[in-house]
Amino acid sequence: MKKERNDLVMFLVGIIMLIAGLYWFMSSVTVSTGFYTGFFGRNTGGLIVVPFIVGVAWLFAKPDSIGAKIVLILSIVIILASVIAGTRLYFRNKNLYEYLIILVAIVGGAALTFKVLLAKPKDSDTIDRDFKQASDDYNKLQNELDDLKRNIK
Secondary structure, X not given: OOOXXXXXXXXXXXXXXXXXXXXXXXXXXXXXXXXXXXXXXXXXXXXXXHHHHHHHHHHHHOOXXXXXXXXHHXXXXXXXXXXHHOOEEEEOOOOHHHHHHHHHHHHHHHHXXXXXXXXXXXXXXXHHHHHHHHHHHHHHHHHHHHHHHHHHO
16 A cells, blocks of 8 residues: 655655754854955955045045945945955864764755655646546436436426
């Protein structure tokens, strides 16, 4: 006897495993950031904020200047890029058992979730066959009901 799978339960278990694994993984990572100061092979240090200071001063001196707005926007983009480039991720020490449990939770949960989401729908032939069977059963019952009505009269 083939056991029918319950897609909803499989999906929920997969989502729970995936979320738990990702949470455990992300709580094991330490993030630190700072300015990335190595543009063009040189250590620029705090000079990265000089265009920002110039843009702010220029904007206060001439508020309608398009050049001041462009310099200010570009300096903000450079500062944000510098902070993103200076971001460092450190994975905290885990023993192999914990690391494997994290991987099984993430990969297994994703596999169960995608197995349900990407499952092939029921064959249209099977659906047509089931519908035809139900229709035949209905017609048979209707004929029996008509026969009973005639016999009663």
